[in-house]
Amino acid sequence: MKLEKVTEKLEGRSKRHYEDACATAHAMDLVGERWALLVMRELMLGPKRFSDLRESLPGISANVLTQRLESLEAAGVLVRRKLPPPAAAQVYELTEWGYESEPIFQALGRWAARSPLHDPTLPFSTNSLVLSLRTMFSPERARDLEARVGFRIGEETFLSHLADGRIEIARSALDGADVIFAGTPPVLAAAIYGGQPLETLEQTGALQIEGNRVLARRFTGLFPLPPKAAKPA
Amino acid sequence: MKLEKVTEKLEGRSKRHYEDACATAHAMDLVGERWALLVMRELMLGPKRFSDLRESLPGISANVLTQRLESLEAAGVLVRRKLPPPAAAQVYELTEWGYESEPIFQALGRWAARSPLHDPTLPFSTNSLVLSLRTMFSPERARDLEARVGFRIGEETFLSHLADGRIEIARSALDGADVIFAGTPPVLAAAIYGGQPLETLEQTGALQIEGNRVLARRFTGLFPLPPKAAKPA
DNA sequence: CGGCATCCGGGAAGATACTG
DNA sequence: CAGTATCTTCCCGGATGCCG
Numbered sequence: 001m002k003l004e005k006v007t008e009k010l011e012g013r014s015k016r017h018y019e020d021a022c023a024t025a026h027a028m029d030l031v032g033e034r035w036a037l038l039v040m041r042e043l044m045l046g047p048k049r050f051s052d053l054r055e056s057l058p059g060i061s062a063n064v065l066t067q068r069l070e071s072l073e074a075a076g077v078l079v080r081r082k083l084p085p086p087a088a089a090q091v092y093e094l095t096e097w098g099y100e101s102e103p104i105f106q107a108l109g110r111w112a113a114r115s116p117l118h119d120p121t122l123p124f125s126t127n128s129l130v131l132s133l134r135t136m137f138s139p140e141r142a143r144d145l146e147a148r149v150g151f152r153i154g155e156e157t158f159l160s161h162l163a164d165g166r167i168e169i170a171r172s173a174l175d176g177a178d179v180i181f182a183g184t185p186p187v188l189a190a191a192i193y194g195g196q197p198l199e200t201l202e203q204t205g206a207l208q209i210e211g212n213r214v215l216a217r218r219f220t221g222l223f224p225l226p227p228k229a230a231k232p233a
Numbered sequence: 234m235k236l237e238k239v240t241e242k243l244e245g246r247s248k249r250h251y252e253d254a255c256a257t258a259h260a261m262d263l264v265g266e267r268w269a270l271l272v273m274r275e276l277m278l279g280p281k282r283f284s285d286l287r288e289s290l291p292g293i294s295a296n297v298l299t300q301r302l303e304s305l306e307a308a309g310v311l312v313r314r315k316l317p318p319p320a321a322a323q324v325y326e327l328t329e330w331g332y333e334s335e336p337i338f339q340a341l342g343r344w345a346a347r348s349p350l351h352d353p354t355l356p357f358s359t360n361s362l363v364l365s366l367r368t369m370f371s372p373e374r375a376r377d378l379e380a381r382v383g384f385r386i387g388e389e390t391f392l393s394h395l396a397d398g399r400i401e402i403a404r405s406a407l408d409g410a411d412v413i414f415a416g417t418p419p420v421l422a423a424a425i426y427g428g429q430p431l432e433t434l435e436q437t438g439a440l441q442i443e444g445n446r447v448l449a450r451r452f453t454g455l456f457p458l459p460p461k462a463a464k465p466a
Numbered sequence: 467c468g469g470c471a472t473c474c475g476g477g478a479a480g481a482t483a484c485t486g
Numbered sequence: 487c488a489g490t491a492t493c494t495t496c497c498c499g500g501a502t503g504c505c506g
Binding site: 016018019020021022023024025026027028030032034037038041058059073074075076095096097100101103104105106107108109110111112113114115116117118119120121122123124125128131132186189229230231232 | 249251252253254255256257258259260261263265267270271274291292306307308309312328329330333334336337338339340341342343344345346347348349350351352353354355356357358361364365419422462463464465
């Protein structure tokens with residue numbers, strides 16, 4: 001890194017920042033730059049490597065990703081960690097405080113789900129889908145349901161545990177799942193949010209379901225979307 | 234407006250946007266531009282005029298404010314409204330959906346309050362202070378408290394009603410207040426968040442308290458701040 | 467391959483001046 | 487008071503190349 005930039009960082013004058021003591025304004029200073037929140041979203045379910053991040057963020061360029069990782073590290077949101085040999089790769093991982101930013105994503109997601117301009121036909125990352133399940137879960141609809149639901153999305157697998165009107169979902173092996181959904185994020189979104197019948201999606205081969213199909217049907221109804229707001233004139 | 238810019242808007246190609254169906258990414262497309270969230274914050278307690286917004290946003294320039302108001306209007310977050318004569322001024326007002334963005338501010342504020350880099354000595358707007366009271370209010374500490382607390386901040390007055398472990402606070406005349414605080418936002422913040430004794434602040438003349446002083450003391454303890462996160466290395 | 471530096475073009479942000 | 491016009495600065499995004 002150039003000496004000049006190092007100096008800027010040490011003096012804390014590198015970024016434009018709001019001169020405002022409001023905590024919300026400070027939050028925008030920390031994570032309001034372009035791509036910063038999406039980088040955090042991609043780390044929210046566990047550490048990733050530089051190239052994993054690039055793959056899951058369509059359109060980000062390498063130098064911008066480098067800059068964001070630097071400033072988020074400087075803010076204390078994430079840390080770089082060297083994995084022990086033999087997998088001696090470098091990964092980026094949220095700090096404990098970084099993980100506590102999840103309510104921000106939930107508030108943003110719930111609000112933007114009502115946007116009249118939202119286009120759900122765009123690319124959809126695995127993390128987006130999994131986090132959206134945590135966000136849109138309806139405790140009322142899941143009362144008295146106890147189940148383990150697995151997901152196979154690309155190379156990754158996730159296990160969800162529903163109990164006591166709550167949902168947990170995390171990267172995990174699929175042992176003990178009552179039912180497993182396999183498909184791409186858009187297909188799973190169509191089943192859960194788009195109201196597409198599971199049979200239709202299975203017939204096209206886009207979706208596979210193993211295990212308790214009645215439970216699968218019930219599960220897809222646990223994530224109601226809010227109504228759209230009025231379109232601007 | 235120039236023809237060129239109108240055309241851009243109609244074609245919807247004016248802004249860079251994330252090609253991502255995730256609702257969080259869409260939220261950043263809507264309100265992720267610099268200043269956009271702070272403009273919304275300043276409208277969260279009711280409509281304001283262009284020049285009111287400029288005053289309460291230290292550092293924003295007129296053309297940027299114009300652009301933000303345009304794009305937030307296009308997104309359906311706010312509307313321009315012409316007040317009826319004789320006060321025939323133009324004001325900007327959040328839509329119903331715009332007002333529903335308040336949980337975003339609360340999540341951002343709660344999270345950023347733990348930031349190790351937060352500097353509370355900067356300028357502090359009236360709206361920031363009032364919204365922070367809604368955010369940081371502790372229902373447990375206020376159980377069994379029923380009270381009306383007034384604020385006089387610059388030209389504005391706010392009335393807060395505490396009851397049933399909840400807080401309401403809005404622009405209002407101060408009729409019926411049990412106690413009234415008068416002072417600037419930084420001074421009020423010092424009393425409520427900084428733990429400054431009220432007597433000290435009153436002696437310097439920065440703070441005035443009228444009414445039930447015991448209640449005033451109790452009130453300042455209802456807004457605990459979370460502990461700071463660890464500083465980055 | 468993973469990560470970072472450098473150069474370049476376009477566009478958004480910021481400051482100032484100006485107008486109805 | 488409520489914005490526009492213009493100019494400058496700086497950030498974003500893409501391409502390329504270096505180094506371990």
